[in-house]
């Protein structure tokens with residue numbers, strides 16, 4: 226599907242409601258689809274190299290590649306208004322069942338990476354431990370996701386509209 230066709234399909238409501246992790250300051254999905262030209266200036270400006278192109282030729286953040294420092298360079302590079310400094314970064318980390326610790330393998334890598342101390346572990350039977358993210362402390366930076374050896378950290382958007390509360394880490 227071409228970018229124009231995919232945007233048209235989006236505006237006609239033919240896309241699933243799965244929220245995609247667009248760069249810092251991204252407008253709500255419909256408005257972003259209208260404003261973003263796919264120029265990828267944001268990706269070129271990102272010093273962390275974590276913005277890639279998705280299957281719709283639009284920018285998406287992949288926190289498995291590295292953490293976001295919230296420097297704002299992507300936002301400042303965007304000339305179309307698709308990225309707006311007033312839009313909060315409403316992503317929070319969640320841990321999936323692929324977590325090593327949850328499956329009895331000793332690991333605290335995510336906890337070690339979290340400067341906010343948003344992760345803690347609840348001990349379980351059988352030498353297992355369940356990682357728990359405190360949404361009040363989590364900034365959605367992705368340091369845990371980038372370091373996790375099992376790829377077990379994903380992100381959920383805290384959009385108040387229920388139909389948009391879906392996982393958002395998978396870029397393509």
Ligand code: SF4
Nearest residue numbers: 261262264265267303
């Ligand atoms: S710089 Fe702006 S218009 Fe260009 S791809 Fe990034 S978000 Fe879209």
Ligand code: SF4
Nearest residue numbers: 324325332334335373
């Ligand atoms: S780094 Fe990944 S595998 Fe290790 S405890 Fe954290 S979520 Fe589990």
Ligand code: SF4
Nearest residue numbers: 339363364366367369
């Ligand atoms: S996304 Fe950042 S703040 Fe949130 S748990 Fe992971 S490392 Fe901590």
